[in-house]
Amino acid sequence: MVLTDRARYIWVAVGQIPLGVTLKHQLNRRQLLASAGALMGAHVVGPAYAVGAGASPRAVGISDFIFGVGADDGNLIAMNGWTGRVEHRIASPIEIVTFFANRPADRLVGVDGNSGQIAIFQNPGIGGAYVEPMVHKTIASPDLFAFSPDGRHAVYAAFGDGQIVLFDLEEGNAVRSFSGFEGVHDIRFSSLTGMLTITSLDRSDVRALDVRTGDVYPLINIADPDQRGIDHMSQTLSGRTGIVIRPGDPFAHLVAIKKDGASLLRSIELSGPPLRAYVSSDNRHVLLPSTQAPVVDIIDLNSLQPVAVIEAPGLITNVHTDPLSRTMIGIAPDADAVIAFDMSTLTAQTKLKETGNVSLLALNEESGLAFVHSGGRSQKIELLQVRGRQALERLEPVEIDQPLWAMTSTNALAVCH
Numbered sequence: 001m002v003l004t005d006r007a008r009y010i011w012v013a014v015g016q017i018p019l020g021v022t023l024k025h026q027l028n029r030r031q032l033l034a035s036a037g038a039l040m041g042a043h044v045v046g047p048a049y050a051v052g053a054g055a056s057p058r059a060v061g062i063s064d065f066i067f068g069v070g071a072d073d074g075n076l077i078a079m080n081g082w083t084g085r086v087e088h089r090i091a092s093p094i095e096i097v098t099f100f101a102n103r104p105a106d107r108l109v110g111v112d113g114n115s116g117q118i119a120i121f122q123n124p125g126i127g128g129a130y131v132e133p134m135v136h137k138t139i140a141s142p143d144l145f146a147f148s149p150d151g152r153h154a155v156y157a158a159f160g161d162g163q164i165v166l167f168d169l170e171e172g173n174a175v176r177s178f179s180g181f182e183g184v185h186d187i188r189f190s191s192l193t194g195m196l197t198i199t200s201l202d203r204s205d206v207r208a209l210d211v212r213t214g215d216v217y218p219l220i221n222i223a224d225p226d227q228r229g230i231d232h233m234s235q236t237l238s239g240r241t242g243i244v245i246r247p248g249d250p251f252a253h254l255v256a257i258k259k260d261g262a263s264l265l266r267s268i269e270l271s272g273p274p275l276r277a278y279v280s281s282d283n284r285h286v287l288l289p290s291t292q293a294p295v296v297d298i299i300d301l302n303s304l305q306p307v308a309v310i311e312a313p314g315l316i317t318n319v320h321t322d323p324l325s326r327t328m329i330g331i332a333p334d335a336d337a338v339i340a341f342d343m344s345t346l347t348a349q350t351k352l353k354e355t356g357n358v359s360l361l362a363l364n365e366e367s368g369l370a371f372v373h374s375g376g377r378s379q380k381i382e383l384l385q386v387r388g389r390q391a392l393e394r395l396e397p398v399e400i401d402q403p404l405w406a407m408t409s410t411n412a413l414a415v416c417h
Helices: none
Strands: 032-035 065-070 076-080 086-090 098-102 107-112 117-122 134-137 144-147 153-157 164-168 173-178 184-189 196-200 205-209 216-221 232-235 241-245 251-258 261-269 285-289 295-300 305-311 318-321 327-332 337-342 347-352 360-363 369-373 380-385 404-408 413-416
Touching (some): 098 404, 184 232, 251 295, 318 360, 327 360, 360 404, 369 404
Parallel strands (some): 032 098, 216 261
Antiparallel strands (some): 065 076, 076 086, 098 107, 153 164, 184 196, 196 205, 205 216, 241 251, 251 261, 285 295, 295 305, 318 327, 327 337, 337 347, 360 369, 369 380, 404 413
């Protein structure tokens, strides 16, 4: 698969509910961000799927898989999140550059930013028949994408276009568009207000858009003497605390969010300009990898104090949060390393990859397995156990029949080549 110039420079934003914190980062063959997921099926895979003592095994859901895009044929590849085994493949009617899991509605959305097409896969069956994907030609090629909390709608936007489009995922068509958003750089729905929060590189404020009425409300303005805009605002699960990040700014700006506005709590100086803000599963800490040095800053959101600076083997480019433990896992591609951050002790453990580069990382939220792919022409997936006393314990690797262009999980953002 050959990337066009446009495909190499796409920013992706996904709403926090239910997929987790939003990430937006310039892409290249080693760093393309995509949020995605897996599929829903009707079969049962072993006792690990039982819920509670004596419970009957449940049907497989989208969180039980890791999804990939084959580098050779462009098809979607569903890998069992407990074993790594390839369960099935689905031919895609478009060339997928980015794809997303619409988890509440068991829906997969693939985006081709080059042609401006969206393919919606509804309830695909595991290894069997599934609903043929709807293909929609977008109003503008989507660079940003976010799901509504109810899973029925999504919004997308294109850089420089100035429009934000509300899209009906069940009908497969655009409902309405909103103009006046030139320079938009990040979009996500708030779990507190249900509105879309919007940041722009040419504005120092964060705005909120009510997609039902089209009304726009000012949320907060953080003045900057260098007149920088805002890169993004990550939010805790409750939506009551935000972390505002500016491009090239070595500060994290902590914000208290209410339904009628927001206020600045504190601006904390970091070791360097952060890549983004990653919130821990218990919403107590925020982890901020530096873009200039191999270090990670950690802030306590309760005390509003910096509590740790952790050295890393290389620049951290991607972080996943395990929802069932206090572990966050990231990769340092320039050091070929996977790093597990224990947010209980504020320490890190590193696993150097023995078989080549570290390019792709995905975390299955049900099994706690991290899937690591070397990229290039590699056809091997390494499995690392994230939970337990021995974090990053290496399990038996899995062979696949072709290299992967992308690999994603349902609860976090992933890296693509």
